[in-house]
Amino acid sequence: MGLLEDLQSKILIGDGAMGTLLHAHGIDNCFEELNITKPEDIFNIHKAYQKAGASVIQTNTYGANFPKLKRYGAEEKVKDINIEGVRLAKKAVGDSGYVLGTIGGIRSFQKSIISLEEIKRSFREQLFWLLSEDVDGLLFETFYDLEELKTVLEIARHETDKPIVTNVSLHEKGVLQDGTPIVKALKILEELGADVVGTNCRQGPYHMLEILEEVPLLDKSFLSAYPNASLPQYVDGRLIYETDPDYFYKTALAFKDQGVRLLGGCCGTTPSHIEAMAKALKNAVPITEKTVKEAPPIEVLSQEIQAQPHLHEIVQEKHSIIVELDPPKKLGVDKFLKGAHALQAAGIDALTLADNSLASPRISNLAMASLLKDQLKTRPLIHLTCRDHNLIGLQSHLMGMHTLGFNQVLALTGDPSKIGDFPGATSVYDLSSFDLIRLIKQFNEGVSFSGKPLGQKTNFSIAGAFNPNVRHLDRAVQRLEKKVDCGADYFISQPIYSIEQLEDVYEATKSLKAPIYIGIMPLTGAKNARFLHHEVPGIKLSENILTRMEKIEHDKEQSAKEGILLAKELIDRAYELFNGLYLITPFMRYEMTVELANYIKAKELVSIERKI
CATH class of the missing domain: 3.20.20.330 (Homocysteine-binding-like domain)
Structure with a gap:
């Protein structure tokens, strides 16, 4: 036997x-x-x-x-x-x-x-x-x-x-x-x-x-x-x-x-x-027939049809501008809301809200998104990191976003806590960014991580992060392709500081199935330039840029103008190569970002007039 x-x-x-x-x-x-x-x-x-x-x-x-x-x-x-x-x-x-x-x-x-x-x-x-x-x-x-x-x-x-x-x-x-x-x-x-x-x-x-x-x-x-x-x-x-x-x-x-x-x-x-x-069960005889209890029907309601197109849809049709404005590190939101109002007036498509960027605590981006919803028409794009939320918290956060009517999300691994204000804090990382993208995609099918029906389908447009500031660009693009396979709809890049790099990124990603918003962050001065060049992995500024910023190091107003001028030079080329532009606001100096957004809008008007 x-x-x-x-x-x-x-x-x-x-x-x-x-x-x-x-x-x-x-x-x-x-x-x-x-x-x-x-x-x-x-x-x-x-x-x-x-x-x-x-x-x-x-x-x-x-x-x-x-x-x-x-x-x-x-x-x-x-x-x-x-x-x-x-x-x-x-x-x-x-x-x-x-x-x-x-x-x-x-x-x-x-x-x-x-x-x-x-x-x-x-x-x-x-x-x-x-x-x-x-x-x-x-x-x-x-x-x-x-x-x-x-x-x-x-x-x-x-x-x-x-x-x-x-x-x-x-x-x-x-x-x-x-x-x-x-x-x-x-x-x-x-x-x-x-x-x-x-x-x-x-x-x-x-x-x-x-x-x-x-x-x-x-x-x-x-x-x-x-x-x-x-x-x-x-x-x-x-x-x-x-x-x-x-x-x-x-x-x-x-x-x-x-x-x-x-x-x-x-x-x-x-x-x-x-x-x-x-x-x-000693000497028990197995059954050969059984009455099966019918499983209850699984009902998953579709979400209402979204009135506004998603960001990944907009950017495939025309030039689109999104802006990062970090939630405040301290209590009090007056300056943030003033900046958000100004950016809305400049005609941006979305305001992206970081999730405790650089592993430093800030006012909850979900709370800030709720304020924007109450006071402005600007669409929030909410960052969500694996660093700060375990698997339970990530799902709770996504359900909360859906309930509040937010459907634009950037899925991030998140900077490790050791680089932030509290280096001894625990970095969770239950999921990687790939896993988080899969999870959000599963939410869009109305299914939680455990396989249980959510009762409704979410309608998230899922952004993935793209770091072009690496030694092997082809490997970075392979990561993007893997994220597309996981369900990413589009990508948002870290800042780029040279026209040559813009062109390299375009050639490396032009066959990618998902659009990219290219990151542009204006320099605020020589110290800012040196920090980025020497201490931020992957970012290297040209000698020309470093020299231009150092010549006016002691003139704050002129330094800001030069930083904007350099950003505009990058925008001119990025505008030709990519439909998506991602403006990163440095140190809450939103007036710099507003000027760049207005510059892009002016280019768009000129382009429309030429077509007419």
């Missing part, structure tokens, strides 16, 4: 958590490396689960892949850790059960942190060593990203005909984090060759059973479930699970009634929980 043959007529009991028991003994390092450093501890845990009634034991190899082991400096031990992981499990099980080689998901919510190609390489390496030890089957568990699981399943199915169990993990009831319904996801996995499909982690028995109520019995695959012990408590820096094992006795019967044939435990479960389930 083999695993699949047993599942035809039996409900098999899997094991429970490994990390929970190791934590309980004060171990808080790389659990997988213990296969070779403390093998007796791992063997004893396997044995404890077997004695509790588990007949399907998974190897202690969940994170035994190159990228995860690298965090602990153990990346060169992939072979030894996986081989010993199988041997320890086999030694504990003997002839009284099955050993599944376990491979865990790598991606969580940071899809950009590792490419599919890297995942494939590390997966193939781990798979090779697990199969070399003749495991009875494979268990792929805690996969939040369906794309990743489909990718590794296809590889594994090509390499082996051994039984494969695939368990997805859900943030929300009924849907994966990309919005795929659980029923559809399991059907996809079945079609790709998974022999057992189901879910593990994240939810306890209550929610996992609710999920399974909507899942029918499948034609070619059996169902599995590995619930957490409960919702955890956070106590003294640790997650504590406190579910009574008797609860698992009762819920095991409910899992049987939902058609589960492989039932184990995940986070927080112990041999006591597994023993309770094994006793409840």
Whole structure:
């Protein structure tokens, strides 16, 4: 008899958590490396689960892949850790059960942190060593990203005909984090060759059973479930699970009634929980028919049709001006609003509001955008950084923007906090700018990060940042192309200070599928010029510019005029090459930006008159 043959007529009991028991003994390092450093501890845990009634034991190899082991400096031990992981499990099980080689998901919510190609390489390496030890089957568990699981399943199915169990993990009831319904996801996995499909982690028995109520019995695959012990408590820096094992006795019967044939435990479960389930299902007969609860319809309302065209639409039709005016560093907004009024009068298309630029605290840009909405008709373009907001905060911020009627957003990684006023502050970076762009695009489909419907579709126009001040411009353009693939609609560049660089950027980006707003920031004086030239990475001013500014260093008024003159020279060429112009206001000196905006508008009038 083999695993699949047993599942035809039996409900098999899997094991429970490994990390929970190791934590309980004060171990808080790389659990997988213990296969070779403390093998007796791992063997004893396997044995404890077997004695509790588990007949399907998974190897202690969940994170035994190159990228995860690298965090602990153990990346060169992939072979030894996986081989010993199988041997320890086999030694504990003997002839009284099955050993599944376990491979865990790598991606969580940071899809950009590792490419599919890297995942494939590390997966193939781990798979090779697990199969070399003749495991009875494979268990792929805690996969939040369906794309990743489909990718590794296809590889594994090509390499082996051994039984494969695939368990997805859900943030929300009924849907994966990309919005795929659980029923559809399991059907996809079945079609790709998974022999057992189901879910593990994240939810306890209550929610996992609710999920399974909507899942029918499948034609070619059996169902599995590995619930957490409960919702955890956070106590003294640790997650504590406190579910009574008797609860698992009762819920095991409910899992049987939902058609589960492989039932184990995940986070927080112990041999006591597994023993309770094994006793409840001893001699239990699997069901062969099931009444499926119909999933409630998912209703996502479309947003109202936007009266104003988006910035990425405007700039494809004509020249467009956007201006950055940083929110104040101190309380009091009179000067800011005065500048915003003046810029509105100059006819700009949007006022961009930075999100604590240079990692220094400022009045919330969302608050400033609300003031602009109340007092002006100027469209706010709100910057959103990954530095200051975790995944929860980013989604809350986006929902707030949508609710207030703001739909122009610039997705940024954000300057690290160490360069700002509080270098000891934490930089969050739950997401990268690529991930944030994907998230906003998903919001436009009416789906939250967890896959749960938002109730409405947002209507964000998504800008991405472009830094042309790099040594290898081609690599910067490749980043832009990747951002377009993630969903960026257009780009806003950092300031450029030479006509030659403008021309280089034009040639490098002219085939890009998204328009660019070119950054122009007037110099305010010689000190400003020297700072940019010597201390801002990538920005180099010509000797001619430095000399021009230094000649009038002690004349503030003349320095400002020269800075504007230099900016106008750049605008003349940028206007010929690009439709989008991004004016960056230096040090709240909005009168300089107003003059440049008026200059661009005058050029536009001349151009129109010539056409007439």
